[in-house]
Amino acid sequence: MSHPLPVRRALISVSDKTGLVPFARFLAERGVELLSTGGSARALMEAGLAVTEVADYTGSPEMLDGRVKTLHPRIHGGILGIRDNPDHQQAMEEHAIPPIDLVVVNLYPFEATVARGAGFDECVENIDIGGPSLIRGAAKNHAFVTVITDPEDYEPVMAAMRANDGATTPDLRRSLAAAAFARCGAYDGAISRWFQERIGEENPRHIVFAGRLRQSLRYGENPHQKAGFYAHGITRPGVANARQVQGKELSYNNINDTDAAFELVCEITEPAVAIIKHANPCGVARAGSIVDAYKAALACDPVSAFGGIVAVNRRLDRVSAEAITGIFTEVVIAPDADDDALAVFAAKKNLRLLLTGVTADPTTPELTVRSVAGGFLVQDRDAADLLAADLKVVTRRAPNEREMADLLFAFKVCKHVKSNAIVYVRDGATVGIGAGQMSRVDSARIASWKAEEAAAAAGQAVPATQGSVVASDAFFPFADGLLAAARAGATAVIQPGGSVRDDEVIRAADEAGLAMVFTGLRHFRH
Template structure:
């Protein structure tokens, strides 16, 4: 296509090994890489070649005077900061994977997108090559789209770095807060058909969260499916024993714990056999054949569990519309550091609620003492009412919810 390739050391070596002609950056700039590679592309011949306006006479004169040639395409992938951070690397390794020259080039090229094509994602390579082959140039619309991707990418990159420093310094509520997410998928619509919606994942998440669930069968997840499933998941994580949580319209309608998952499901079902119809069922053990057989007797929107036996999956998947999800570490405690809630024009942020009472912490102030079974039922109910909207009331007996009332405006 008539382009000369300028590349830094490692990439240049790889290109030459594959019989692709390339000029090393240090040869082009006349300045060697230094400080263990910390300085490579930070040079006026590079940044100037990207930034000067091709149609501006004064810029052209300055470029000619300084011996700066135009650089028309920037292809750059940043140091893997996220991967290094998530790998449990040392602080030294993490710091060394903060890219400086890459974001500088990318931002410069994105700013001057009318003259420069900037490519950061390999998924865009084919589109750029096709335009160059068919039109001999990259369209302005494509250049602007690519520039937007760059600024989104570098903003996320900086947000992750800022988050790392906040975490290591123990700053829970920084003066400026930037949260960053990756899109998982677009949704058909939001809570109502006239609302557009999408599902996003935090850039740093632990196991056992809904964003890590794998859909094995059924229709596409809806906004309400995801929202309701997440609410049930928060309740389910309070229990270590085999437990099933049933959810309808964002509220738990039945919870049961037992020695087997099949018994736990039966308790959750019998807690409210009307409301569970068309609802969501969550289990913290592998779904077996008896449990799946019971579940399949009614219509369910979503079933989510750490896994399914072969026979159980065959039973559940007979219904083509039920959404079957697998979340391997479903019982793992949620270690998210904070909970955020949007308000008009702002955000409320608070520490995540990890507190649960145990029997030793409770003080009985009446003459009549609860039996051991009553105390266990109280603690069982407490795990549920914690997630019921205030004012909330939960009645429970024998590790089964009897009644769940939430959002009561009058005490």
Template sequence: MAVTSKNIPAPDMRPVRRALLSVSDKTGLIDFARSLEKHGIEIISTGGTAKAIAAEGIKVRDVSDITGFPEIMDGRVKTLHPAVHGGLLAVRDDPEHAAAMEAHGIGGIDLVVINLYPFEEVREQGADYSTIVENIDIGGPAMIRAAAKNHAYVAIVTDPGDYAKVLAELDTHQGSLPYAFRQKLAAEAFARTSAYDTAIAKWFTRETSLAAPAWRAVIGKLHQEMRYGENPHQLAGLYLTGEKRPGVATATQLQGKQLSYNNINDTDAAFELVAEFDPARTAAVAIIKHANPCGVAEGETLKDAYLNALACDPVSAFGGIVALNRTLDAEAAEEIVKVFTEVIIAPDATEEAKAIVAAKKNLRLLVTGGLPDPREPGFAVKTVAGGFLMQTRDNGVIDDRHLKVVTKRAPTDKEMADLKFAFLVAKHVKSNAIVYVKDGSTVGIGAGQMSRVDSSRIAARKAEDAAEAAGISEPLTKGSVVASDAFFPFADGLISAIEAGATAVIQPGGSMRDEEVIAAADEHGIAMVFTGMRHFRH
């Protein structure tokens, strides 16, 4: 049964006479406490926070003086007491609440400053199970929620970054805080406890191997508010989850204007793709446009890889994103800046490369400090009307154990190398995906079509256009191999690839008409390899 309200109007201004400070992160604490003291505000505090304040000569009362009860059980129990929560939850203008406060000697608390035990930090540092559990705060969230619920009379601060705002309001309003400001602080407080509890739930879900828990929440802390989203009429922001995966969200931007929503989305796609290629084995470059690759290549150097990637679709590369799997060097930078590019992302950049890019003031340069691991587990979220879909990240990676030659002719070593390259790229192309590769470079990419045949034809047409632009007489797909992200449901898609000049094909297999498709491959003398793994990307 719902609790009914007495509809007592909230006062606009509330004077702050008494504040409770209990913080794990003591950043800015002393200066803040000293400013509260100058406003004549009584400070009560707990444990280490009280000691830190008192050590600076600031007058402070320990919370045990208020409760009449000492901290016990290693500090697990200290603020869970009616003298604290009564002071937080009392509706000051309700006669019954006021009488209860008087009868039990409960003083009102007007300002609460709390940040929680560092559960997230301890978890990320790889602490043992019991230490992580010990850093689950109980009293802190309870006080935050109590103060936030009673924001009609109490101001709640959960972020040291808000100290200056609180002091400015106190200065402006002669020691009082306005209702609208208390409302905003309450909203931030509930968001904080929600995120905190979600982090705990997420950790427990992983520890107990729950594949689909009954309740699931997604959390993030605002990192960047954007001018707009995909389109100017959409609002957007970048939120950080705390995941330490190298990428666009955790990168350092060395130069250029602020990233847009579309920049971030495309840059993430580019860097996740290029991370599939081991930098110890080869240099690799991916050029992305609208979250789809328009050119990917390996090379002896980044310059070679970039030029080969660019040759796949030089028209689409204009205004694209360039991702590299090695430190950006001067040679590669000189080539990249010749084409209008929105973002360059790499694990690092040499000083010479930085100077070259700096000449293009609007070109963003991001360094990540490393590459994301393609095999690392994680989650992907997609909203739907009334809910959201959540799945594990596509961290599937094929190796030679998964590959099965199903045709009479086996691929040559060169074809097999290109086939594996093509399938890696197809994993990052919107479905239906068709990728032609020759000599370690994409030569035609077909993406996002309703028909796999159409994707194959588009890829071939792009290869023809690229050949014409390069002054080459025959399509780049002549003598190439081709990858499909999912099985060919009919032989027509395969025939289309053969007509484009492909000599070998790699696909997951698993169609009811596999035998028909294999027979068509054998009829035309091409090699076909099944992976047993599909890479749909919608």
């Protein structure tokens, strides 16, 4: 059908009753017959609307605790019948099956039930059976039937019916059908993922990922690329679930960088700040307060920090807000901010402020996904962490207490730096970061060079890498990278170990008077 079709009969069966009564009243005022089930029927009747219950309509009672109510030929025949097919018309007349023109169904809240930690049996009971069948039938027969799966679709349908004398248009029906199939796919994907996690299936034969559009973006990484931001429903605190208090719309790159910043700062238990530029840290520090941590993080690379992303793991106050707004900052993300801090940020209209409510648990398991041509790679998020007891001292000199604390911090930061990664730390703050180089020795040199530039800009004669420790995300394949760190002034080294030349690297460390520990754990991030 290529023309608007009037809505004369609607089937309504929803779990989410947001906006239901006004929409149903709109239908009733236009003479649409309302069929409904269970709680939906009660809500409509309580609102004073005339409703025919499905059990009365089909002549079959709801049974099996409501598991069987809409699974009936009079319902599905009314939805699936092709209106201009003579055979279908004849069968519908013979079996007294009136056409159903509008199907309004949203599904049992399976995802929400899982998210609140319900038990296995309760989750299973919240797997909808009849709903997806109704939705799929209506979407398949969209030439004649309008399907609504989301309260957000009520207004477009009402607008179409107002404009078309109670009818819906083919374009709208196709659009709603596409949304309906996507909703069913996402729903089934959530169920399958839940089952796979419960039975511990690491690499299932089929895997489904789904998300709900949170924001249509102006463009992607570059202006010629189209992009959208989707949230997948997992309630992990972060950019996808944060509340934007102020500022311009987030861009694709803002979102990517803000996620990197918040994930890093949530690794740290003390008050901490991470400043991110192009998905890499340009300064990270922990201290007794957020303002002190921010100043230390900024000192690592104040040039790169301009126009960067700032993440903190504590509530922001006026003093910390004033420090952060001292230079141009694109985004600030924090668990919370007090009224004084909000007032400071409000003066910077273009600064985007995101509040998450809480920090994220760095040990929570979660899958990460990366697309490749023709497929995608799936892995666990890198949630590994280390304690001092996990480290193996491989040099004649062991790290002292201060060095050990800085080594553990440096390796934690290193996890969030693109490989090859080298991180210098002194007194709980990064003082040089080398990221994303093809050669590890180049990363060590770049980090040292940037530390020298930061020292010169601050009027310091000696770069902060003097007396620092250094972390490498993977083993040193040769001694040259380690010696570059020694020349920069590092006194202790943390690295995974495991190179065929470990003995050579250990000898070089001993000759340079360095303390070195092996982690046995690699932190590549590509």
